[in-house]
Amino acid sequence: MPSQVIEILMDEHQVILKVLGSMETMINALEKGERVERDTVKKYAEFLRNFADKCHHGKEEDRLFVKMNDFGIPRGDGPLAVMLYEHDAGRAHVRALLAIGEKSGPLTSEERKEVIEHARDFSDLLQNHIMKEDRILYPMAEKAIPGQELEKLYDDFEQFEKEVTGEGEHEKWHTLAQDLIRAYPPETNRF
Numbered sequence: 001m002p003s004q005v006i007e008i009l010m011d012e013h014q015v016i017l018k019v020l021g022s023m024e025t026m027i028n029a030l031e032k033g034e035r036v037e038r039d040t041v042k043k044y045a046e047f048l049r050n051f052a053d054k055c056h057h058g059k060e061e062d063r064l065f066v067k068m069n070d071f072g073i074p075r076g077d078g079p080l081a082v083m084l085y086e087h088d089a090g091r092a093h094v095r096a097l098l099a100i101g102e103k104s105g106p107l108t109s110e111e112r113k114e115v116i117e118h119a120r121d122f123s124d125l126l127q128n129h130i131m132k133e134d135r136i137l138y139p140m141a142e143k144a145i146p147g148q149e150l151e152k153l154y155d156d157f158e159q160f161e162k163e164v165t166g167e168g169e170h171e172k173w174h175t176l177a178q179d180l181i182r183a184y185p186p187e188t189n190r191f
Contacts, residue, residue: 005064005153006138012056013130019047019177020123021186027119028187030112041115042101043180048094051173052126055165057087060133062164063156064141071144079137086129093122 002010023044030036061084069075075084096118100111107115142150161170 002138003142003147003150005150005157006142008154008157009056009060009064009138010134012051013134015174015177016052016056016126017130018181018186019044019052020126022181022184023119024123025184025187027116027123029184030107030116036107036112036115038101038103038105038107040101040180040183041097041107043176044119045094045098045101047173047176047180048090048122049098050169051177053087053091053094055161055170055173058164059157059160061087063153063160067145067149067153068141071146071149073140073144079132079140083129083133083137086125090122090125090129093118093125097122 026036026040026044065075065080065083068080073080075081097115100107100115103111145153
């Protein structure tokens with residue numbers, strides 16, 4: 001059974017995967033020529049920037065990866081370097097989606113193509129990323145980090161939520177996730 005900190009991260013993965021499934025439904029609507037509001041694109045980007053990146057990746061990068069490095073797993077190459085590279089690659093897609101979402105008026109045909117491209121590339125990247133973390137990186141972390149240190153990470157996660165993510169922010173992004181999932185239900189059972 002995973003440690004409490006790994007369970008937290010894996011639970012966050014499940015929320016993120018459901019939103020990615022919802023975003024794929026939105027992508028499919030765009031491809032069919034259906035109207036998708038610009039604000040919807042902005043909401044996906046805001047969720048991904050704030051929950052998936054700031055909250056979730058923040059805990060990984062600032063807490064878990066640091067602790068893994070403390071116990072012998074190098075940050076500059078190997079699995080941690082790959083995870084950090086993928087976090088950065090994802091941020092570029094989210095920035096592009098947010099830039100489109102923050103403009104005004106209906107999406108142009110060129111913007112629709114860009115949304116489809118960035119959203120699909122990001123979704124594929126993050127789904128594979130999550131699989132690698134759940135199956136490879138997190139078990140590696142639990143082997144490398146002594147149990148007592150993993151327990152301390154729980155307190156570090158709580159502190160991170162208060163100081164970096166902010167009071168009530170976690171719940172705010174869960175609510176947005178549910179709103180997006182209701183508006184664009186995932187079409188497949190893989191989420």
